[in-house]
Amino acid sequence: MFIVTIDEDQCSGCSECTESCPAHLLSFVEDKAQVTGDESECLGCESCITVCPSGAISIAEM
Ligand code: SF4
Ligand code: SF4
Structure with a gap:
């Protein structure tokens, strides 16, 4: 199992990750x-x- 962390302060809101995730997470x-x-x-x-x-x-990874 994986733990995904997004640092809100570093995120520029470019949307690249939301479009790249094959699991739509x-x-x-x-x-x-x-x-x-x-x-x-x-x-x-x-x-x-x-x-x-x-x-x-x-x-x-946990
Ligand atoms: S890819 Fe873009 S929207 Fe996703 S976490 Fe990084 S900066 Fe934010
Ligand atoms: S793109 Fe989606 S499935 Fe791949 S590591 Fe990131 S959150 Fe997990």
Whole structure:
């Protein structure tokens, strides 16, 4: 299982991560990306990390 963390202060709201997640776990809440889906469905693919220009996303495997 993976824990996805998005640093709200670093997020520029570019939307790249929300479009890149194959599991559709990420979406916008008040112009910031947040994990709004079922985190247990995270594939650990790191697509969101790769596309984020701000380095705002990190993933930890539990
Ligand atoms: S690691 Fe992959 S599946 Fe998990 S939130 Fe990021 S893009 Fe989505
Ligand atoms: S890719 Fe990074 S900066 Fe862009 S919306 Fe997602 S978390 Fe924010």
